[in-house]
Amino acid sequence: MAKEKIVLAYSGGLDTSVILKWLKETYDAEIIAFTADIGQKDELDGLEEKALKTGASKIYIDDLRDEFAKDFINPMFQAGALYEGQYLLGTSIARPLIAKRMVEIARAEGATAIAHGATGKGNDQVRFELTAAALAPELSVIAPWRLEQFREEFPGRAEMIAYAEKHGIPVTASAAKPYSTDRNLLHISFESGMLEDPWFDAAHDDNKGMYVLSVAPEDAPNEAEYIELEFDKGDCVAINGAKLTPLQVMETLNEIGGKHGIGRVDMVENRFVGMKSRGVYETPGGTILFTAHRKMESLTMDRDVMHLRDSLITKYATLVYNGFWFAPERLAIQALVAESQKNVSGTVRLKLYKGNVIGAGVKSPVSLYNPDIATMEADPTKAYDQGDATGFIRLNALRLKVSSGVEQNAKK
Incomplete structure (x- = not known):
């Protein structure tokens, strides 16, 4: 009989390298490795040779960067998603794409299970598995870090390094690695190690070498740069x-x-599994895009449509963070978002200076801003009669007056 096939999300790091070998031995299965190119740059170098040497029967290294930007980042930014007021969801939004492609490979290869190296304490395990449940409920999911047998064999990184050395698995990890990183097209994240102390100053001069995508604001050019971003339908x-x-x-x-x-x-965030965790993020392009998009909306989006969409931002961001990208409620909100973006077109000018993104102008052929109506001078359009505000205020004040009268009578 043919061996069972398992598709493993493989990065080539210590954890997934050990897991690849361990799965093959423990399940006597054929392991098909999968790596998604979503903008990790040189982290992909040498992966094919390493995976095959470690025991994979085959490896897929798929360039998903275009799909990531077009079908995941763009819709999320149209929704204005921001988790807990700070996090632009760089890791969160990548996981459903990776899991989606894993499912496609599993079906194409006739695999019965997928596997991942996410720990039992983090959010990624949830994101991978909720996506699999939504897209391919017939597939089993193997999460080694949640298996007692695996945890007993590998109680710490030292045991994993020893296992890799025993089996000739090339790894660059050391037991003293100060933090872990995750990089893609949208951002890079840093967590664990020294960052587990929330009082540790990741922005201190001594730690400048940690950052990858950006210079320290104080080391940025002393001259501002202006850029213009053109939008079409959001x-x-x-x-x-x-x-x-x-x-x-x-x-x-x-x-x-x-x-x-x-x-x-640099933030302390609330994980879906219940604990707080400290994360440091670099999202230079996303921060510019988020700011520019919002400014474009300010000129072109109807007030009540904007306020309705904004009322859903917290829900939407939480759905993305928690792994519900393919859930029906996220898709329903996305349909509303897409409708809200049909006139979000025009040009935004921004001033960039030492960590700051500053608005410097916005224009659109479908602008809802009319200077003749908004002017403090005489209104040539006669579209707004200031005297009308008297009745407007009187009607809106009615319930406040009634409520106040009730409270005053109750005090007598």
Whole structure:
């Protein structure tokens, strides 16, 4: 009989390298490794050779950067998603794409299970598995870090390093690694190790070497840079007059933003599994795009449509953070968001300076701003009669007066 096939989300790091070998031995299965290229850059070098040497029968290394930018980052930014007021969801939004492709590979290869190296304490395990449940409920999911047998064999990193050395698995990890990172097209995150102390100053001069995508704001150029972003139906389609794909937009903004020290966030966030965790993030391009998109909306989006969409931001961001990208409620909100974006078109000018993104102008052929109506001078359109405000205020004040009268009578 043919061996069972398992598709493993594989990064080539210590954990997934050990897991690949362990799965093959423990389940006597054929392991198909999968790596998604979502903008990790040189982290992908040598992965194919390493995976095959470690025991994989095959490896997929798929370039998903265009799909990531177009079908995941752009819709999320149209929704104005921001988790707990700070986090632009760089890791969260990548997981459903990775899991989606894993499911596709599993079906194509006739696999019965998928596996991942996410720990039992984090959010990623939830994101991977909720996506699999939504797209392929027939597949089993193997999460080694939640298996007692695996945890007993590998109580710490020292045991994993020893196992890798025993089996000739090349790894660069050491037991003293100070933090862990996760990089993609939208951001890079840093957590664990020294960062587990929330009093530790990640922005201190001594720690400048930790950052990858951005210079420290104080080291950014002393001269501001102006850029123009052109939007069409809520998506940025050009920068400084040059038409770009969604992928090129993110790559260009990351380079520009990183040069000016933009997009660093240090926060303690609430994980879905219940604990608080400290994360440090670099999202230079995303920070510029988020700011520009909001400014474009301010000129072109109807007030009540904007307020309705904004009332759903917390819910939407939480759905993305918690792994419900393919849930029906996220899809329903996305449909409303798409409708709200149909006139979010025009150009935003921004000033970038030492970590700051400052609005410097906005224009649109479908602008809802009318200077003749908004002017403090005489209104040539006669569209607004200031005397009408008397009745408007009187009607809105009615319930307040009634409520106040009730309270005053109760005190007598």
